[in-house]
Amino acid sequence: MEPAIKRLIELQAVDAEVTRLRARLNAFPQQLAEIDKRLAEGRQQLAASKESLTSSLKDRKKYEIDVDAWKEKAKKYREQSFTVKTNEAYKALQHEIEHAEKEVASAEERLLERMVDGEKFDRDVKSSELAVKELERAAGADRQKLQAEQATLQKELETKQAERGQLLPNIPEDLLATYERVAARHHGIGVAAVLNQACSLCGLRVVPHVFQLLRRDGSSEIFQCETCSRILYYIEPPVEAAAAAAGAPAAPPDATTTTQDG
């Protein structure tokens, strides 16, 4: 194999790592945003519970005033009823008293409803407060974990980038340019191994004379897959693997080895 290809394969491995690390690093802002979002939702829930409690307390105050006001009216009419002279006036006051007492009862009913609601809202606020506390704790821990992970990955990325920088000067410029052009079109993969006489990435068969040249040690020619245009290389498989690939048992030497490559 052409030595430049060997270094290109190393470069491909480094580039794959760089791509993987970049993808993971790119995911961090989103992950951090999700933590913030969960926290914001919890806080919103708490604010809504507090709002419900406050408005329920306001209503309660209002209905308490209503109860008192109607009670006061009923009392006033009752007092007046002792002093009126005519039966009609007495009857009219009785009617007013009845009405005021009805209003007292209905205001008391509304008040009771609000008191029951208030207890529920109070429980909601307390549970929301607990939930927010738990969210804050979890968010802090998650953020810390993510940031530590991010720092580790960033360091790994820098190491890989340094490795890349060391490999580059040893790869001929035109080969590197071809590699980068192909890699850019194929999700960062610019080289492909030949397996079973075919491009391992797109499956296209490699014509026999090219295959022979790829197998030759020290061959300086560069071949690209005709379909996916990736730079091809061939690594002689270990004997057992070659036998397995050919679908034949590795052992008996007298076994009929017919087609090794179809």
Ligand SMILES: [Zn+2]
């Ligand atoms: Zn291919």
